Amino acid sequence: MKIQYFKFSLATRAAITLMIAAGTILPCRSQATEPRFDIKALAVDANEGIAAGDIDNDGAIDLVAGRSWYKGPEFTSRPLRQIEDWNGYVQSNGDYLFDVDSDGRLDVIAGSFLPSEVYWFKNPGDEALRLGQLWPKHLLVDTADDSNEGQLLADVDGDGRPEWIVNSWQKGRPTRIWRLVDCERKDSGAIYEMMPVTLGETANGHGLGVGDISGDGRSDILVGEGWYEQPPNNPWTDAWTFHRDWDLGASLPILVRDLDGDGRNDLLLGSGHDYGLYWWQNLGPDASGKIAWKQTLIDRRFSQPHSLAMADLDGDGVDELITGKRYFAHNGSDPGGTESPCLYYFRWDAAAGNFVRHVIDEGRVGCGLQIVTTDLNGDGKIDVAVAGKSGTYVITQP
Numbered sequence: 001m002k003i004q005y006f007k008f009s010l011a012t013r014a015a016i017t018l019m020i021a022a023g024t025i026l027p028c029r030s031q032a033t034e035p036r037f038d039i040k041a042l043a044v045d046a047n048e049g050i051a052a053g054d055i056d057n058d059g060a061i062d063l064v065a066g067r068s069w070y071k072g073p074e075f076t077s078r079p080l081r082q083i084e085d086w087n088g089y090v091q092s093n094g095d096y097l098f099d100v101d102s103d104g105r106l107d108v109i110a111g112s113f114l115p116s117e118v119y120w121f122k123n124p125g126d127e128a129l130r131l132g133q134l135w136p137k138h139l140l141v142d143t144a145d146d147s148n149e150g151q152l153l154a155d156v157d158g159d160g161r162p163e164w165i166v167n168s169w170q171k172g173r174p175t176r177i178w179r180l181v182d183c184e185r186k187d188s189g190a191i192y193e194m195m196p197v198t199l200g201e202t203a204n205g206h207g208l209g210v211g212d213i214s215g216d217g218r219s220d221i222l223v224g225e226g227w228y229e230q231p232p233n234n235p236w237t238d239a240w241t242f243h244r245d246w247d248l249g250a251s252l253p254i255l256v257r258d259l260d261g262d263g264r265n266d267l268l269l270g271s272g273h274d275y276g277l278y279w280w281q282n283l284g285p286d287a288s289g290k291i292a293w294k295q296t297l298i299d300r301r302f303s304q305p306h307s308l309a310m311a312d313l314d315g316d317g318v319d320e321l322i323t324g325k326r327y328f329a330h331n332g333s334d335p336g337g338t339e340s341p342c343l344y345y346f347r348w349d350a351a352a353g354n355f356v357r358h359v360i361d362e363g364r365v366g367c368g369l370q371i372v373t374t375d376l377n378g379d380g381k382i383d384v385a386v387a388g389k390s391g392t393y394v395i396t397q398p
Contacts, residue, residue, distance in 0.1 A: 048368025050387035141194035167208035211256020270305030303336030311373035327366030341366030
């Protein structure tokens with residue numbers, strides 16, 4: 001799944017704010033239509049990762065979810081890889097599509113909860129895909145890090161090539177970014193290898209986000225114990241400044257968005273293993289220079305909003321917040337963990353400064369660790385796909 005964040009220059013932000021104030025731009029939903037959803041179950045297992053892309057280069061979007069890939073637009077199940085089960089989980093905590101060997105085909109990069117190795121799975125090509133053969137497995141790097149809550153594949157430095165950022169559920173662990181750099185290895189055909197950059201040795205914790213919250217135009221890294229500010233020159237040689245501004249058990253991802261149009265990026269986050277979905281409004285630096293936050297509760301009627309996404313479901317030009325219960329995130333031991341699965345979208349009401357909840361599904365579909373939002377059937381509407389312990393589902397708009 002490709003995680004997207006809005007990035008605007010300070011000048012652009014200021015211009016947008018002035019136009020809103022002058023009435024040139026009015027946030028409205030006059031063109032919105034109420035989305036309807038068709039739900040198709042693809043599998044039921046303990047896999048919680050999912051990603052979308054054109055696997056077989058036929059022009060249709062396919063899905064990757066754990067042990068299988070699903071050929072679009074029918075989303076027929078095909079084998080991909082074998083994964084070990086572990087304590088009610090599948091030993092995979094995220095699927096990402098990237099052309100590792102630069103052969104023009106999307107491969108899979110996958111992380112794990114306890115194993116420290118990051119593997120990539122080579123797209124085997126037309127004939128092997130047709131025959132349903134397993135994808136060749138290759139080691140990309142052994143990070144030596146376990147207790148991995150998840151990771152993001154995001155372009156931190158803006159050079160067009162993404163980085164692998166790993167989140168630990170344990171506090172006090174190092175926070176590292178793994179760069180995809182050119183390599184000379186010939187054993188697996190990989191064009192890239194992963195090289196580590198340590199942002200801090202003793203601050204990580206449950207929750208991960210990427211976005212500019214300092215207002216300098218550079219992406220910062222948010223973790224459960226605070227945030228790392230990207231240095232102004234070289235992020236791979238210069239020190240990142242850590243700000244211990246919070247101590248959370250937050251969602252993955254934490255979303256970074258300027259909701260109120262004031263030119264400062266706010267945070268959207270969930271309590272990954274409890275009740276509570278929140279908007280943290282960025283009020284700017286206080287007298288000490290520390291960013292002040294105003295926390296507003298969006299919803300606490302369901303638990304474990306562990307994964308979040310934003311996309312324009314109703315076609316009005318304003319993104320909706322999409323999340324739901326990470327069903328059985330701790331095998332039912334979390335508060336509300338045994339309650340029914342659910343998936344919602346929330347419309348942002350700019351005039352009222354709040355979100356309004358709408359149901360995608362209650363009773364069948366829950367979340368895992370990733371949410372796909374893209375046009376899955378080519379009709380111009382944004383669709384949704386999720387994978388979790390309640391199953392893997394495609395949710396299309398008819």
